[in-house]
Amino acid sequence: MKQSKAQKVILIIIATLIAAVFIFPLLWMFFTSFKGMAExxxxxxxxxxxxxxxNFIELFTVDTANAPIIRWLLNTAFISFGGTALVVITNTLAAYSIARLNLPAKRLFMFIIVASMTIPGxxxxxxxxxxxxxxxxxDTFAPLILPYAASTLGVFLIYSFLRNFPRDLEEAAYIDGANQLQILRHVIFPSIKPVIATLSVITFILIYNDFLWPLLVTNSAEMRTVTVGLANLVQGANFVNPGKMMASTLIATVPALVIFIFANRYFVKGVNSTGLK
Known part of the structure; x- marks a missing residue:
């Protein structure tokens, strides 16, 4: 049934209002970061x-020994990209092994993986x-990166895709003399790129925004992530300066927002490929 023009206009207005509700806090944060303390x-x-x-000048120039924001950003980038790469590698190998290899108790493995997703972190x-x-x-990079290797969401996503992926290309590669690693690299991996993109975006945002775990395992200022560092930075005198608080929040938000915007089309394609709604 076709929608009338009036219905389309109403839907557009409703969608615009909903979008404004989500966008307004971001606009407030952006503009407040350019205000002086009194204003x-x-x-x-x-x-x-x-x-x-x-506000930005002070954040990057004042007391850089105790508040090395650039170091925090570099730490966060290293941890986020490193953790994401580790998740992609381990989850791809695990999902391929369960979906394609003749492993005993494969159904039990998948049951344990799905069940573990219900356990609160x-x-x-x-x-x-x-x-x-x-x-x-x-207070090293190890606890900030290694725990993410045990992610089960990626195993579930990739396994769900491989269950419906035809084996014809793999069998043709076997006939041509390819081994399993070559098939995984040249046949499977190019086919699951949308799923990998989805997993990468989810994992990167999760690691980038994580606060509790980095707070527990880091002690020194130079090992902090940007979320922990800025949380400590806005305490004390900065707590009564909304402009500086919003500037620090903007610094922490922009990198993840930019990556999500550029990866959005791959994210949507990957969600469709896995059949998630």
Missing amino acids: SISSARLLPRNWTAN IVIVFPRYFNFRDIGLL
Whole structure:
């Protein structure tokens, strides 16, 4: 049944209002970051009366020994990209093994994987913390990257895709003399790129935005991630300066937002490929 023009207009208006609800906080954060301290406290205007970049200048120049923001951003980038790469590699190998190899109790493996997705992450935070503490790896990159290798979401996504993926190309590659690693690299991996893109975006945003785990396993200022570092930075005098708080939040938000925008089309394609709704 075709929609009338009036219905389309109503839907557009509703969609615009919903979008405005989500966009307005981002706009408020952006414009407040360019306000001085007095104006950010007293003014309810969205746009600044007097634009200033002092908040950003102070964040990058004042007390860089205790607040090395560039180092925090580099740490976060290294951890996010490293953790994402590790998740993609381990999840691809695990999902391919369950979907294609003649492993015993494959159904049990998948049941355990799906069941583990129902366990709240907070349940394993402290056991995981004590494990890294006992082997002396706290305040290093190891506990910030290695735990993400055990992600089960990617195994489920890739396995769901491979279940419906035809084996004809793989069998043709076997006839041509390819081994399993070559088939995985040249046949399977190019076919699951949309799923890999979905997994990569989800994992990157998850690692980038994580706060509790980096807070527990890092002690020194130079090992902090941007979320933990900026949370500590806005305490004290900065807590009463909304402009500086919004500037620090903007710094932390922009990289992840940019990556999501550029990867959005691959993300949507990957979700469609896995059959998720």
